Amino acid sequence: MLLNGDFPRRPGDAGPLILCDLTQSYAPSGGGGISTYLREKRDYVLNHTPHHLLQIVPGPEDRITVNGRHIFAEVGAKPVHGSPNYRFILRTGVVRDILARYQPDVIESLCPWVLPWTAINHRKAFPETALIAGYRTDFPNAHVYRVAKDKFGEAIGRSLRWLIYGYAEITYREFDWVYTLSEDAREALGARKITRTDVLPLGVDTSMFSPDKCDPTYRSELGLGGRGPLLIYAGRIDNEKRADRLIAMFKKLPADLDAAMVMMGDGKLMARLQAEAKGLPVAFPGFEKDRAELARALASSDLYVSAMADETFGISVLEAQACGLPVVGVASGAMPDRVPAGLGLLGPTDDTKAMAENVVRLWRGDHDAVGAAARAHVEDNFSWRRTFDHLFNDIYPRAMTHAAARARSGKGWRYRGDMPIDAVPVAAE
Numbered sequence: 001m002l003l004n005g006d007f008p009r010r011p012g013d014a015g016p017l018i019l020c021d022l023t024q025s026y027a028p029s030g031g032g033g034i035s036t037y038l039r040e041k042r043d044y045v046l047n048h049t050p051h052h053l054l055q056i057v058p059g060p061e062d063r064i065t066v067n068g069r070h071i072f073a074e075v076g077a078k079p080v081h082g083s084p085n086y087r088f089i090l091r092t093g094v095v096r097d098i099l100a101r102y103q104p105d106v107i108e109s110l111c112p113w114v115l116p117w118t119a120i121n122h123r124k125a126f127p128e129t130a131l132i133a134g135y136r137t138d139f140p141n142a143h144v145y146r147v148a149k150d151k152f153g154e155a156i157g158r159s160l161r162w163l164i165y166g167y168a169e170i171t172y173r174e175f176d177w178v179y180t181l182s183e184d185a186r187e188a189l190g191a192r193k194i195t196r197t198d199v200l201p202l203g204v205d206t207s208m209f210s211p212d213k214c215d216p217t218y219r220s221e222l223g224l225g226g227r228g229p230l231l232i233y234a235g236r237i238d239n240e241k242r243a244d245r246l247i248a249m250f251k252k253l254p255a256d257l258d259a260a261m262v263m264m265g266d267g268k269l270m271a272r273l274q275a276e277a278k279g280l281p282v283a284f285p286g287f288e289k290d291r292a293e294l295a296r297a298l299a300s301s302d303l304y305v306s307a308m309a310d311e312t313f314g315i316s317v318l319e320a321q322a323c324g325l326p327v328v329g330v331a332s333g334a335m336p337d338r339v340p341a342g343l344g345l346l347g348p349t350d351d352t353k354a355m356a357e358n359v360v361r362l363w364r365g366d367h368d369a370v371g372a373a374a375r376a377h378v379e380d381n382f383s384w385r386r387t388f389d390h391l392f393n394d395i396y397p398r399a400m401t402h403a404a405a406r407a408r409s410g411k412g413w414r415y416r417g418d419m420p421i422d423a424v425p426v427a428a429e
């Protein structure tokens with residue numbers, strides 16, 4: 001068992017840090033942007049730094065796996081209703097015990113619900129701990145307003161959104177530093193008097209996601225015929241991603257376009273959309289765990305399509321562009337930042353007719369040149385090395401400086417005595 005004393009550095013000493021990622025938004029299958037981020041950050045820490053990395057995520061049972069300087073802690077949690085690939089941690093006492101055991105120097109909170117306050121409460125016992133929050137989703141709008149509006153009407157939706165923005169203000173002002181994925185999101189936090197902020201653009205592995213991964217046999221492997229464009233979407237097949245709009249869009253494409261589509265992913269709309277697409281050249285291969293196979297699927301397609309209106313960054317869009325795909329999407333959220341003029345076409349949110357027209361227009365134009373420009377754009381502007389260099393060289397030091405000043409000022413509780421730690425099964429790899 002790896003305990004505190006085995007680490008070469010404690011707060012206040014020189015040497016490697018103990019870093020922690022804390023999130024609800026992890027799934028071993030069906031995982032999205034945060035799962036990718038956790039994997040890429042692990043590789044960066046192990047390959048480019050001397051630090052230790054503790055990653056705390058939901059899992060089917062309590063389990064800690066130690067692999068050198070990487071500690072992967074799963075906290076047993078029940079599946080989320082309607083999204084079985086995801087679990088939601090309610091047993092925050094277990095999380096607190098893990099944090100108390102390893103006493104990370106920095107905790108990076110990657111989701112808005114419950115766990116940020118677990119980190120804040122841990123900091124009361126260990127005031128030197130630096131807290132960083134990733135504001136990765138406009139959750140008052142995407143998770144609350146849009147759902148409430150559909151269920152209860154516009155007035156209630158707006159009221160609940162206002163309340164949740166208040167929750168966000170109270171929560172994120174507790175953190176030493178907050179990063180967003182876009183300048184617009186940073187400005188929105190500033191309007192809420194959350195000012196210790198930075199923008200952290202994410203990245204893509206351009207050697208993995210490349211036009212070179214194209215496989216001419218991919219379309220036939222899926223049982224899809226036709227000689228027109230092969231459209232592809234990669235992500236959760238659920239309401240938040242507006243995956244149903246893609247089927248509605250596909251039905252509006254002209255027959256002579258001879259198009260086919262791949263819906264790669266999993267989610268609660270899967271069965272319904274498979275039924276709606278019956279008889280159409282649309283394949284549902286499921287979630288692809290193998291990143292190389294995902295790259296092959298993207299590079300072997302022709303156009304990337306997404307109806308997501310609340311995208312806060314869009315790693316899947318970047319991965320598609322890195323594979324040389326033009327993008328057809330909606331002019332909302334982060335999509336205009338990911339798809340500037342010349343890299344694809346964007347239309348109004350939920351306008352499936354306009355999306356179908358943009359597919360036709362892009363395909364019948366010089367789509368190869370657009371795809372080449374998209375690839376060049378990603379190569380010039382996005383890489384994981386650049387992302388984590390900024391995180392470790394700029395954001396972390398600012399957070400730690402603020403945390404040290406706060407601790408010296410006496411804002412926070414000093415921990416006294418021994419904190420009991422529940423037994424957690426440990427497996428060493």
